[in-house]
Structures are given as structure tokens and as C-alpha cells.
Amino acid sequence: MTTALQTPSQRHAHDAARFTELVESASAGDWARPSPVAGWTALDVVAHLVEWPRGFLTGAGIELPPLDVEADPAAAWRQHVADIQAVLDDPAGRVLSNPHTGDRPVDEAIDQFYSGDVWLHSWDLARALGREVDMGQERCAAALAAMQPIEQLLRDSGQYGPAVPVDDDASPQDRLMAFIGRDPAWGCGDGMARAAG
Numbered sequence: 001m002t003t004a005l006q007t008p009s010q011r012h013a014h015d016a017a018r019f020t021e022l023v024e025s026a027s028a029g030d031w032a033r034p035s036p037v038a039g040w041t042a043l044d045v046v047a048h049l050v051e052w053p054r055g056f057l058t059g060a061g062i063e064l065p066p067l068d069v070e071a072d073p074a075a076a077w078r079q080h081v082a083d084i085q086a087v088l089d090d091p092a093g094r095v096l097s098n099p100h101t102g103d104r105p106v107d108e109a110i111d112q113f114y115s116g117d118v119w120l121h122s123w124d125l126a127r128a129l130g131r132e133v134d135m136g137q138e139r140c141a142a143a144l145a146a147m148q149p150i151e152q153l154l155r156d157s158g159q160y161g162p163a164v165p166v167d168d169d170a171s172p173q174d175r176l177m178a179f180i181g182r183d184p185a186w187g188c189g190d191g192m193a194r195a196a197g
Contacts (some may be wrong), residue, residue: 008108008111009085011111011115012084012085012088012114013085015116015118015119016115018133019049019122022125022126022131022133023046023073023077025131030128031073033129034128035125035127036127036186045124046069046073046125049077049080049121050077051066051069053110054067056096056109056113056114059097060096062087062094062106067080084110087107094106096109123135127187128187140172140175140176143176144175144176147179148179151179154180160179160180160181163178163179163180164181164183164184170184
């Protein structure tokens with residue numbers, strides 16, 4: 001990510017574009033493929049990113065209609081990205097209230113809780129589709145440094161599995177994915193293509 005991406009709107013547009021590229025590269029038969037998230041398919045990764053933020057935004061009085069991800073994952077994802085981007089491009093002073101996160105401007109809430117989820121799950125979708133993705137080594141190192149001091153809190157949340165051991169010389173991206181409970185070698189093998197950078 002470049003230093004020019006200073007606003008929540010810009011950061012979401014950047015991360016969503018990478019994820020969109022992955023979604024649109026999938027064929028109909030790819031959606032049932034397993035992902036690095038235990039029990040999830042490639043389709044489940046997309047459904048997760050479409051479904052939870054739409055419910056989350058009701059805390060700001062924003063009612064987004066449900067989307068049928070299973071019927072057409074790419075179309076549902078494109079509509080979802082457009083919906084979220086529209087909120088970020090014009091937050092209109094709205095405040096999101098949530099019992100777990102408190103009250104905060106809606107664009108800041110999306111930026112803090114959702115856009116990073118898109119970024120992290122891009123790795124899951126890429127691997128489910130048999131591709132690699134470069135998440136940015138500096139960004140991965142910064143994210144890991146921010147997470148490590150609150151490791152127990154993150155583990156207790158249930159959102160991350162146990163850390164996976166990695167070599168001391170592993171890349172920041174591999175160390176980050178291992179920290180959040182992913183095996184960096186998951187899905188690696190001959191023929192894995194390069195995907196969005």
C-alpha cells in the first residue's frame with residue numbers, strides 16, 4: 001500500500017480492488033474449493049465479507065439489502081463493494097453505534113473493522129483459488145507489530161486460531177498469516193499461479 005492512501009475511502013478502494021480481481025478470476029467450479037479457514041470454502045470467504053458488514057452498518061442507520069452471494073458471487077461482491085464505497089465516499093457525519101466497539105464515525109468504523117478484514121481474507125481467497133497474493137511486506141510487518149501486544153485479547157475473541165510455527169527468517173507476510181492461525185504453506189504447490197499484487 002502506498003503512502004498516498006490516506007483516507008478510509010482510498011484504503012477500502014485499494015483493498016477491495018485486489019479482492020475483486022480474485023473474485024472475478026474464479027470459475028463456477030472454484031467456489032466449492034476449500035480455503036485456509038477451517039470449514040470454509042472459497043464461497044464462504046466471499047459470503048463472510050458481504051454479510052457481516054451489512055449487518056454491522058445498521059448501527060449507523062444504514063440498511064443495505066441482503067445479497068445472494070451463492071447465486072452469483074461476483075455480482076454480489078461487486079454490488080457490495082459499491083455499497084460500502086458509497087458510504088465511505090460520503091459518510092455524511094453518520095456515527096456507528098455498536099455495543100462492542102462504542103460510537104465512532106461510520107467511515108472510521110468501516111476502516112478499522114472491515115477494510116482490514118478484506119485485506120487479510122484476500123490471502124485466504126487467493127490460496128483457495130490456487131494463487132499467490134502479495135499483501136505488502138511493510139504493511140504485514142506493521143500489522144503484526146500492532147497485533148502482538150494484544151495477542152491474548154485476539155485469541156480470546158475466537159476470531160483467530162492458534163499461531164502456527166514458522167522459521168525465524170520467514171517473510172513478514174508469512175509471519176502475519178501464521179500469527180493469525182493460518183499455515184503459510186497452505187495450498188502451496190506446483191502450478192500455483194501469481195494473482196493480484
